[in-house]
Amino acid sequence: MKTTAKFIVLHPSVYKTAGGTAHRGWIAVFLLLFFFTFSFTLITTRNAAARTTASAAPGGANSQLLPKPVADALLHYATANATASGRMSTAETEKMASVLRRCAAGGACNLLVFGLTHETLLWSSLNHNGRTVFVDESAHSVSEIERKHPSIEAYDVQFTTRSGELQHLIGHYRREKSNQCRPLSINDLPNHIYDVPWDVVLVDGPSGYSAASPGRMAAIFTAGVLARSKSGGGGGATHVFVHEIEREAERVCSEEFLCRENLVETIHSLAHFVVPKIDVHSNKIDFCLKSI
Missing domain, CATH: 3.40.50.150 (Vaccinia Virus protein VP39)
Structure with a gap:
């Protein structure tokens, strides 16, 4: 009985799809990291500015009084x-x-x-x-x-x-x-x-x-x-x-x-x-x- 070897041929589009998906995934991760970093920096800066304003204002929440x-x-x-x-x-x-x-x-x-x-x-x-x-x-x-x-x-x-x-x-x-x-x-x-x-x-x-x-x-x-x-x-x-x-x-x-x-x-x-x-x-x- 003669057995004929069969080859599985992957279409080039399969590689492109997998590679494209991975690339888009890294982009998504990068954007999320950028978003969280930007948001954290913005919130921290605003809080610091608020604390500075409060401490500088006479009678403010964090005035110049010694605790x-x-x-x-x-x-x-x-x-x-x-x-x-x-x-x-x-x-x-x-x-x-x-x-x-x-x-x-x-x-x-x-x-x-x-x-x-x-x-x-x-x-x-x-x-x-x-x-x-x-x-x-x-x-x-x-x-x-x-x-x-x-x-x-x-x-x-x-x-x-x-x-x-x-x-x-x-x-x-x-x-x-x-x-x-x-x-x-x-x-x-x-x-x-x-x-x-x-x-x-x-x-x-x-x-x-x-x-x-x-x-x-x-x-x-x-x-x-x-x-x-x-x-x-x-x-x-x-x-x-x-x-x-x-x-x-x-x-x-x-x-x-x-x-x-x-x-x-x-x-x-x-x-x-x-x-x-x-x-x-x-x-x-x-x-x-x-x-x-």
């Missing part, structure tokens, strides 16, 4: 040993923190602090999106804080008055203020400090613990001047805090230059004044509307 849990943690650790001499109590730091938070909610907050203390890094952190400047009598302390924390802006100045001179200086000021005499001015305070519209001023230095040490008379006087003549177009009143208000120099100078009518409250040793800006047409500033 409250972070602020609470900072306050907790800063006041863990609040009974140490010279440190603020928990209630005092919480009061400062609440004012800084309200200030920052309205935009960048300008904070001026007299004295480098245990709370220095706390104030700088709580006002992280604003400007914080420290003024201290110790050149060494300023140098050390700048070395350890380069982002801190601090200046050393000479306080020429002494705590034991309080009554003499106050008497001299009252006699000469009509002649624009300012015996309590800080002569080497950087000029640009006067050009900043300070929203919050804290007086927690110089130390002033003895009659021969630099007192806080000049710092409180300067705080009153800066608040009354608030410059740079800044509107509104200035929150001025004076720590250790129970001491004579702090109490007397606060009454003289920050005024009783501006005292909002006293928490432990921290006095909180809200000092309004006044229109100054000369170098003379009448600090208080009411007599002491």
Whole structure:
């Protein structure tokens, strides 16, 4: 029996169809990948833009405020040993923190602090999106804080008055203020400090613990001047805090230059004044509307 071999012949169109199908499949895969990549990029970009807009907008969903849990943690650790001499109590730091938070909610907050203390890094952190400047009598302390924390802006100045001179200086000021005499001015305070519209001023230095040490008379006087003549177009009143208000120099100078009518409250040793800006047409500033 003769067997005849049979050959199966594939028509060329079979190859073309298979190859064409595979080619079209790769094109489809490429288009899908392109579509998903483009969509992902577009969505991501829009979300990032929305987050940026929200954070830039005052009072937006993601405003420039330090997250409250972070602020609470900072306050907790800063006041863990609040009974140490010279440190603020928990209630005092919480009061400062609440004012800084309200200030920052309205935009960048300008904070001026007299004295480098245990709370220095706390104030700088709580006002992280604003400007914080420290003024201290110790050149060494300023140098050390700048070395350890380069982002801190601090200046050393000479306080020429002494705590034991309080009554003499106050008497001299009252006699000469009509002649624009300012015996309590800080002569080497950087000029640009006067050009900043300070929203919050804290007086927690110089130390002033003895009659021969630099007192806080000049710092409180300067705080009153800066608040009354608030410059740079800044509107509104200035929150001025004076720590250790129970001491004579702090109490007397606060009454003289920050005024009783501006005292909002006293928490432990921290006095909180809200000092309004006044229109100054000369170098003379009448600090208080009411007599002491």
